[in-house]
Amino acid sequence: MKRRVWLTLGAVVLGGGGVVSYAVASPSAGHGAGGQAKRPVRVYDLALTGGASGERKLPRTDTRQFSLLGVSWTGAAKRLHGTAQVRTRSVGTGEWTAWHDLEAADPLEDPEAGAGARGASEPLWVGPSDGVQVQVVHQDGSTSSGLPKGLQVNLVDPGVVTDAEAKAEPAAFVVEGSPSDSASPADSQSPAGSESPAGSPSATESATASGSAAPSGSASASESPSATASDSASASASASSSASASASASASAGTPTAPPSTVPEPPIVSRAGWGADESLSPDPSDYNTDVKAVFVHHTDGTNDYTCAQSPAIVRGIYAYHTQTEHWNDIGYNFLVDKCGTIFEGRKGGVDLPVLGAHTYGWNRESAGIAVLGDYTTAGATDAALESIARLAAWKLGQYGADPAGTVKLTAGATQTNYFGTAYTSGTAYTFNRISGHRDGYNTQCPGNSLYPQLPTVRAWAAGPVQGLKLTSLSGAGLSGSTYYTKGTVTAKWSTTTPGSLISKFQVLVDGKPAATAAGTATSASATLTAGSHTVAVRAVHQSGRTVTTAALTVVTDTTAPTFTTAPKLSLRTGTVSATAVPVTLGWKAADNAALKSVSLLSPTTAAFGPTTTGSSRTAKPGSASTWSMKAADYAGNTRTSSPSFTPVILQETSAVRSGTWTARSSTSYLGGKSYSSASKNASLSWTFTGRSASWVVSRAATSGQAYVYVDGAKVATVDLKSATTSYRQAIWTKTWSSGAKHTVKIVVVGTSGRPTVTTDGLVYLK
Secondary structure (H helix, E strand, C coil): CEEEEECCCCCEEECCCCEEECCCCCCCCCCCCCCCCCCCHHHHHEEEEEECCEEEEEEEEEEEEEEEEEEEEECCCCCCCEEEEEEEEEEECCECCCEEEEEECCCCCCCCCCCEEEECCCCCEEEEEEEEEEEEEECCCCCCCCCCCCCCCEECCCCCCCCHHHHCCCCCCCCCCCCCCCCCCHHHHHHHHHHHHCCCCCCCCCCCCCCCCCCCCCCEEECCCCCHHHHHHCCCCCCEEEECCCCCCCCCCHHHHHCCCCCCCCCCCCCHHHHHHHHHHHCCEECCCCEEEEEECCCCCCCCCCHHHEEEEEHHHHHHHHHHHHCCCCCCCECCCCCCEEEEEECCCCCCCCCCCCCCCCCHHHHEEEECEEECCCCCCCHHHHHHHHHHHHHHCCCCCCCCEEEECCCCEEEEEECCCEEEECEEHHHHHHHEHHHCCCCCCCCCCCHHHHHHHHHHHHCCEEEEEEEEEEEEECCCCCEEEEEEEEEECCCCHHHEEEEEEEEEECCCEEEEEEEEEEEEECCCCEEEEEEEEEECCCCCEEEEECCCCEEECCCCCEEEEHHHHHHHEEEECCEEEEEEEEEEEECCCCCEEEEEECCCCCCECCCEEEEEEEEECCCCCCEEEEECCCCCCCCEEEEEEEEEEEEEHHEEECCEEEECCCCCCCEEEEEEECCCCCCEEEEEEEEEEEEEEEEEEECCCEEEEEECEEEEEEECCCCCEEEEEEEEEEEEECCCCCEEEEEEEECCCCEEEEEEEEEEEE
C-alpha cells in the first residue's frame, strides 16, 4: 500500500529522486481584480538518464498532474548543443501526443542568480497531463559528452481547479516512491520505440535530488556584457540587464512616481487576479529610469488553450522562471492571451518602469509584452493585437513616446540579432518604439507570423485611426454626387482600428461637430437646416490624432414633388376582353430639387424612373377603378394623386345603324355577337360622354376598310385587313383632353374584292 505524505511549505524528494517544490498562492497588493482560490503551485523535477549514444532520456513515466514543462540543466551560462524533445499524456483523453521540440532559452551568465541558477528551454504549455517522456539528442548525434550536466525535465502544475479535480484526491500530497512505480511495461518503454541498452539505469534509479527547484531567493537573471548570442537562441524570456552590464542609467534607489500617460490605461488582470504566489519572488523590484520601447514576444507552446486557462499558463510560466531557472520573478512585464486579456507580469507596479527580464541586452530601457502561444505559422488574433497596441500606447504614452516612431537604445551586451545585425555593448542603436524580440536578439520570437503584424500594432497604437470609411448616409438619397434629405441624416462608418483605441467620432456639418459618438460606435445622427451642406465623419484617436472622411454634399429639401400632369388613362390599341381593356396610364411629375421615382400604388403596383411619363396597362371594364400614383424625391418627400376611371363597353347592338348589317354569333366576339356588313356606306354610330374611345373589330385577310367620323368630321380611314384572323381588336383610338359628349360613326368603304367590315362594339372611358 502506498503511503500519502502531506506536504507543508517547502520541498519533498520523490521516492526515485524526483523533487516537487510548491508554494501556496497568497494575496497580492496587485492591480485590479482580487485573487482566486486554488491549490498550491507545484514543480516536479525528474532527472534524465544516459541512453543511446548522444542521447539522454526519460522513458514514459506516470506523474502527478502538470500542465507546463521544460528541460533544464546545470549552469545558466551553459548552452544545450542538442535537441530536447518531449511528449505527454493527456489527462482528459489518456492519449500520448506527438514529439515536440523545445526551444532553448538564452545562455546567460547571471552573477546575481547564485550557484543554483540553471540553463533551461522555453517552457511549453501542454494542458493537464499525467505522463511524460523526454529525449535529448546531441546535435551531431554521436556522443552525449557535449550535453550539459544535470539534465532534467521540470513539470509545473499551476494549480488549476476544475470540477473533475475538485472530486479527485487532495492535491497537496505525493505518493511515496517513484512516479513510475505504477507504470505498466508499455508505459516504460524508451522514446520513439527504441529499447534502453542492457544494464542502463531506470528512470527511478537515475532521478536525483540535485535538481531541486526550490526558490533560490536570488535576484533576477542579469545581462552580462561578456555573453554572446547563440545562432539558435530561442524565443525565451531573457534575463534582465545587470547594472554593470548596462551602458544606460541605473535604476533609481527608491520606487519612482508613476507618470501620467497621454492615453487611457487598458484593463489589466493583477498578479492577485491570476494567482501569483508572491513568496516565489521575495526580492524587491528594480526600476528603470523610463520606458523608451516595447518588445513583443510569444511564449511558444500551443495556441489551443482556452482563455479560461490563461491564468494557469501565466502561473506556470511564473513558477518555471522562478523555480526552475531561479529568476527573481516572471521575466515579462505583461502577458496577453489570444482573447486579448492583459495580465500583470513582473511585480512592482504596472504603471512604473519595472526592470524586466525579457530581451537580452535591452531590458534597461524597455518593457516586454508576451503573447501566450506560438505564432510561428499562425498570426495572433485581432483581440491580442488590439491589447498589445493599447498596452504599448499606454506605457509609451507615460513618457511622451510615439508608438510609431523610433528611438536610440543603448546595448547592454555585445551580440547579434536574428537578422545578423551586430550590437556592441555601450553603443546606441535605432529601434522601432514597438519592436519584436528578434530585433534585439538572435531568436525567431515573436514568430514569423506575429512579427509581420507589428506594423499594424504600431499603427493602431499611434493613430490616427486607420481605414476610416463613411459607408452610408441614411435618411438621405443620392442623386449623382449630391445627397438630399428632409433634415435628419444618420452617418455610418467603419474603421480597421479597434474601437478601444478610438476616443470618439464626430459628425461634421459644414466642418463643425454636429454630433459626437463613442469610439466604439459605428453611426450617429445629425439634423441639418434648409439648404446645401457638407457632411463628413472625423475619428479622434486616443492619442488625439484625427482623420476625417471626404465631405459629402447634402441638400436639405422639405418640398414635396408635384404632378404637373395628373395621372390619366387613355384607351390604346390591343385585344379587348370582358375583363381587360388596353389602356395607357400617363403622367408628368417634377420636383424643385431632384425627383427620384414615381410609383403606381393601385389598382396594381409598379415603379418607374423619374423621367418616365407613361405605361401600358389594362383596366377592368364596367366598374370604376382608382389609379393612385406617388411621386418621391431623393430627400424622401412624396406626393400622391389618385384619380378614378371607368372603361365602358358599348355593344354593336346599342349603335344607330344605316344600311345592311348581319348579326354573327361566336364566343370569340364581345358578348358573343358582332355585326358584319359588305354594303358600301352602311354605318354604325355611338354617342357617349367620355374622354377616350376605341373601336373594336374582328380582322381577317378578307376584311375591308372603314371611315371613322368623330362628331360629324371624318378623322381616319381604317383598314381591317390582317394576315391572321383575330377578334376583339381595338384598332382605332381617340383621346380628348377632358371628358365631353361625342359621337363616333363607322362607315363601310366597300373595298373592291374585300368589302366586309365586322364590328364588335365601342369602348370609352368616363
